[in-house]
Amino acid sequence: MALERFPLSSFDHNSKELCGPQLDPCPVLPLPNPTPWRKREIGVKLWVSAVIALGGATMPLSIIMLCLLCRRKQGKGNHTPQSGSYIDWSVKMKGYSGSATTNPAERTVELDFFVKDIPSLGLEELLRASAEILGNGKNSITYKAILESGAVVAVKRLKNLDVSSQKEFFQQMQLLGNLKHHNLAQIVSFYYSPDQKLIIYEYVHGYNLFELLHDNRGTGRIALDWTARVSIIKDVAHGLAFLHAALPSHRAPHGNLKSSNVLVRREGLNYCCKLTDYGLLPLLQSQKFHERLAVGRSPEYCQGKRLTHKADVYCLGIDDLSGWVRSTVNSDWSTEILDIEIMQSREGHSEMFRFIDLALECTSGLAEKRPKMSEVLRRIEEIG
C-alpha cells in the first residue's frame, strides 16, 4: 500500500516480478484443490483433538493413534492393510474382506447388526471420515463422524476404563448390537484392541435432554411444553423397559441413564428420544469404575450392595422424572420444585403430581420398594 504513494517512474528499474495497481496486474495464481486438503485437515482434527484432550496421562495411547494415522497416510492409494496394528484395527470391522483372523470370537462379529444404510462400514472408512468432538466425558470421548458416503455416525471412544477381555467385549457388543428398538440409539459397529475400544452408534440429530432442560434458554430455544415432556418421558420409559426385558440377567441393563444420555430428535411437531450409553456395566471389571456410571449414584452402590435393575429405576427417577419434579427428591438438579415453564401453563398440573409420586417411589432409598420398570412404564402411560 505504501508503494502506491510513489510516482510510476519510481518503478522503472525494478524487478519485473513486482505487480500491483501502479504496474502490471498481478497474475491469478491457481489455488490448490481445496477438497483433499480440507478433508485431510478435518480428518486430522479428530486425532489432533484427541491428543490434546487426552494430554500427558494418555500420551502412549495418543502416540499409538498418531502412528496409526501416519500409517494410513503412507498407505494412501492402497487401501489394503498390510500388517501390524493397522490390520488389528481393520479385522474387527465388517466389510473388511482381507481379514485373516483365526479367532472364532472375532469371526462372530460378522453379524447382521450393522445398520442397513451403512452396509460396509470398515475401519478404513471410519478413519477417512471427518470428525468433530461431541463431548468429552468421564468415561469416553464421543465424536460425530461423517463418512465419505455421507452417512453420519457417533463414535464413542472408551477411555481409562478397565474394560473386560476381548472375548467378553465382543460378546457384549453382539448382544447389544442385536437389540433393536426405536428408543435406543442403534449400535452400528465396534472396534476392540488393547489400546482402543470404540463403539459406533447411529447418529441422532438433535439435542440431548440435559441441553434441552438446562441450556435451552436463549433465542432459538425449543420450548418444552407439557405434551413434549410427556412424550419424552414415555420414550425414555419405553427404551428402558425394553432393555430390562431384553437383558434380564444384567444387573443394571442400562447402567448409565442420565439426561445427557437421552438423545432427543424433533420429528415434525413431535419428539423422538433414543437412549444411548447402555449396557456398559458388564464391561467394567473393576468395581471402582462403576461409580463413574449413573448407577454409581444409587443408594445401594453407595452402601456397597449389589446393583439390580432397580438401580436403573432410581436413575430414571432422579434424572429424568426429576426433570419435572426437580428438588422434591434429593438430587443434584436445580432448585425449582416444578419447572417454571410448566407452572406457567395451566396444563398438566394433576398429572404433574402423579409424576411426583412416581418419581418419589422410583427414588426410594430401598431398592426393593421401587417399582419394576414394567410397572413404571404402565403408570407413565396411564398418566400421559
Ligand SMILES: Nc1ncnc2c1ncn2[C@@H]1O[C@H](COP(=O)(O)OP(=O)(O)OP(=O)(O)O)[C@@H](O)[C@H]1O
Ligand atoms: N449417538 C449419538 N448421536 C448424537 N449425539 C450423541 C450420540 N451419542 C452421544 N452423543 C452426544 O455426545 C455427547 C457426549 O457423549 P458422552 O456419552 O461421551 O458424554 P457423557 O455422557 O456426558 O459422558 P460420560 O458418560 O463419559 O461421562 C452427549 O452429551 C450427546 O449429546
